Amino acid sequence: MKTANLAIVFTDIQGFTERTSRQTLEENQRLLRVHHELLTPVFKAFGGRIIKSIGDAFLVTFESPTQAVLSGMAIQDRLWQHNRSVLEAERLDVRVAINVGEVRVESNDVFGEPVNIASRVESIAEPGEVFFTEAVYLSMNKAEVPSQEVGSFELKGIPGKIRVFRVPRAPYRVEVPAVVHVAPGSAGPLPQEAPPFGNLALSRMPSSALVSGPDLAATAAALGSRAATVGGRLVERTRTALQSVKTVPRPSALAARKLAVGGGVLALVLGIGFVLRDSPAEDAIEAVAKASSTREKLELVQAAEKLISQEKAPGERAWLHGQLAEALEAPGQAVGFYRSGVKAGHGDSEDRLIELLEHPECRVRVNAADALGDLKLASARGELEDLAEDGGPGEDSGLFGCDSRKAAKKALERLGR
Structure with missing residues (x-):
């Protein structure tokens, strides 16, 4: 029998069982x-x-209790960013609980009282929080992870009381540049806020580790805490970047759609709005797309966000936020913004949402189809019918697969086929 001293992490989604009954x-x-x-x-x-x-x-198991707690903090900050860009029904509120101790390791599983205690702590943890036991508190690096005692609890099946701690909310050591965001379905920008744990842990992750996820705006939020140059130097860098870009007029919606289809494999062409511009905000978005380094890109994002926030028309503002999301290679998040633009009567947002039905990523096609179905856009009927019949790359109807055909059929049902 093999044993090991490991940190044990349990997570679950708040209210998942109740949600499954109505979805x-x-x-x-x-x-x-x-x-x-x-x-x-x-x-x-x-x-x-x-x-x-x-x-x-x-x-999940970790050899280091410090890394286990940091992972919990990073998860909550990433979910905070995700939840700001989706509809209320798509929010993910997760509980994180951590314990450490010697466990039995058998095949692909672990057993023992430390596992049971972690599970019990999860049952009392609150959504959006990172709870951990006294054993974790005593063994972790306190210089890296802030902590606050919650109290002592009697846990079912566990003798004695267990002292429980949590990671307190920021600010503590981290200063995060505030970025204005527009929530899908809202009329304007949200108040400037910082994530619950100040990106203390998320900023340590390499950007490549976040690029595979569905919400790449979290990458910008995470790495934003690394951007050291703001204010006048940021504005000057933005101006320099923009001077190298030749402005061309924005074409009609139909021409834009044809151009998007013709260059489907190129991210910059897929973005459309940030290669075809007629406003300072669109110039700034193109500068983001053209940035050669992550650091430069993130600095330019702040300038673009500022210009977008000055746009008075809600529909145009939502459109620009969608274009910025695509410039950051986050088309999934862009769908939510375009949806808001459509609700505000913005024609370009409607056209782009329909164009995304042909996106090479299955998940983006599914999100676009869902949005179009919810909006009941009759103008999307032809493209939805094509998707329902032909599908696209990356189709997989398995449990955790992606099926844009089915999403298109469902959208058509909402349109009243």
């Missing part, structure tokens, strides 16, 4: 898929080993 099977599968895409890269980036994933729950 379709496809909606539940999509929720779990997004949940896995968001959390898995974070666990791996901090050295976690995913032991099992059952429905909405993860069981």
Whole structure:
């Protein structure tokens, strides 16, 4: 029998069981898929080993309790960013609980009282929080992870009381540049806020570890804390970048759609709006797309966000935020912004949302189809019928697969085929 001293992490989605009773099977599968895409890269980036994933729950082990707590903080900050860019029904509120101790390691599972205690702590943890036991508190590096005692609890099946701690909310040591965001369905920008744990952990992750997830705006938020140059130097760099770009007039919506289809494999062409511009905000968005380094890109994002926030028309503002999301290679998030633009009567947002039905990423096509179905856009009928019949790259109808054909059929049902 093999034993090891490991940190045990349990996570689950708040209210998942109740949600499954009022959502379709496809909606539940999509929720779990997004949940896995968001959390898995974070666990791996901090050295976690995913032991099992059952429905909405993860069981993960770490050799370092400090890394385990940091992973929990990174998860909550990433989910905070994700939740700001999706509809209320698509929010993910997760509980994180951590314990450490000697466990039995058998095949692909772990057993023992430390596992049971971690599970019990999860049952009292609050969504959006990172709870951990006194054993973790005593063994972790306190210089890296802030902590605050919650109290002592009697846990079912566990003798004695267990002292429980949590990671307090920021600010503590981290200063994060505030960025204005527009929430899908809202009339304007949200107040400037910082994520719950100040990106203290998320900023340590390499950008490549976040690029595979569905919400790449989290990458910008995470790495934003690394951007050292703001104010006058930022404005000057933005101006220099813009001077190298030749402005061309924005074409008609139909011409833009044809151009998007013709250059489907190129991210910059797929963005359309940030290669065809007629406003300072669109110039700034193109500068973001053309940035040669992550640091430069993130600095330019702040300038673009500022210009977008000055746009008075809600529809145009939502459109520009969608274009910026695409410039950051986050088309999934862009869908939510275009949806807001359509609700505000913005024609370009409607056209772009329809164009995204031909996106090479299956998940983007599914999101676009869902949005068009919810909006009941009759103008999308032809493209939805094509997608329902032909599908696209990356189709997989398995449990955690992606099926844009089915999403298109469902959207057509909402349109009243």
